[in-house]
Amino acid sequence: MWARASAGVLPGFFLAAALVGLACWLLPGAWQATIVAGLLAFFPVWIGVICAAFRFPSGARAWGWLSALALLGLGLLWLLQMSDWVR
Structure with missing residues (x-):
């Protein structure tokens, strides 16, 4: 249980940041207009x-999936920034 909870807290933080960041950058208009809502x-x-982390059968799977999704989301944000698709 503690492994799943810590997976929700640590990589889950970065996954949530990536999801909110993608939503803020992909909305029309400047990203500064969406910062408060984000x-x-x-x-x-x-x-x-964090709640979704408890749906995994083990802590190792929760850590693996949430870490991979966080890296994928943050990598996508970086790719969007480097390609000048968002400003």
């Missing part, structure tokens, strides 16, 4: 990821 949405998204 900050307000971050905590519920993070709590949702």
Whole structure:
């Protein structure tokens, strides 16, 4: 149980940040206009990821999937920034 909880807290934090960041950058308009909404949405998204971590059968799977998804999301954010698709 502790392994799944820590997987939801640590890589789940970065996964929630990536999800909210993608939502803020992919909405029309400047990302600065969505920063307050993104900050307000971050905590519920993070709590949702923590709750979803308990759906995994083991802590190792939770760590693996959440870490991979967080890296994928943050990598996608980096790719969008480097390709100048978002500003």
